[in-house]
Amino acid sequence: MSNGKDLALTHVALLVADQEKALEFYRDVIGLEVRQDIPFFGVRWLTVGPASQPGIEFLLEVPEMVPDEAASEAARARLASGAQGTLIFTTDAVDDTFARLRDAGVEVSQEPISQPYGVRDCGFRDPWGNHLRFSQVLG
Numbered sequence: 670m671s672n673g674k675d676l677a678l679t680h681v682a683l684l685v686a687d688q689e690k691a692l693e694f695y696r697d698v699i700g701l702e703v704r705q706d707i708p709f710f711g712v713r714w715l716t717v718g719p720a721s722q723p724g725i726e727f728l729l730e731v732p733e734m735v736p737d738e739a740a741s742e743a744a745r746a747r748l749a750s751g752a753q754g755t756l757i758f759t760t761d762a763v764d765d766t767f768a769r770l771r772d773a774g775v776e777v778s779q780e781p782i783s784q785p786y787g788v789r790d791c792g793f794r795d796p797w798g799n800h801l802r803f804s805q806v807l808g
Contacts, residue, residue: 675776677724678725679724679725679726680716680725680726680727680728681725681726681727681728681754681756682720682728682730683727683728683729683730683753683754683756683799684685684730684732684744684747684748684753684754684797684799685729685730685731685748685795685796685797685799686731686732686733686748686796686797687731688712688715689715689769690796691715691729691795691796691797692706692715692717692729692788694795694796695727695795696717697737698770698773698775699770699801701717701718701719701720701727702717702718702719702720703715703716703717704716704717704718709734710734710773711733712731712733712734714728714783715728716728716729717728717729719758729772732744732748748768748797748798751794751797751798751799752796753797753799753800754799754800755799755800755801755802756799756800756801756802757801757802757803757804758801758802758803758804759803759804759805759806760803760804760805761805762768762805763781763789763790763791763803763804763805764781764789766791766803767780767781767791767803768771770793770800770803775793775794775795775801776793776794776795777791777792777793778792778793778794778800779791779792779802784804785805787806787807787808788804788805788806789804789805789807790802790803790804790805791803791804
């Protein structure tokens with residue numbers, strides 16, 4: 670029986686409406702690397718992750734991957750509302766990251782600001798309403 674000390678996070682699902690567009694966004698715009706891209710029950714098991722963290726993968730999940738119709742419909746409703754998950758990344762150069770993503774046309778939700786808890790951060794939304802934050806530790 671596990672006491673939890675042997676657990677490790679490997680995957681986080683991120684709901685998207687279109688896997689190909691999500692791949693282009695997360696690989697080509699954000700800069701994540703493709704980890705897995707294989708056929709999966711009529712869609713794809715498609716994961717990406719940061720090059721510096723080979724043990725973590727973001728599953729680009731579409732509603733069709735949800736195992737039952739009620740849950741699939743709920744996933745479609747969540748996509749329609751535009752408020753989904755949140756990914757928070759660290760970077761050594763938050764202002765440069767902000768400029769690169771803004772110039773690439775990513776929707777800005779917060780310009781860079783120095784926070785009282787010791788980071789400078791900014792925010793964006795992906796094409797499906799997921800929140801993306803980038804932070805740099807100050808000091």
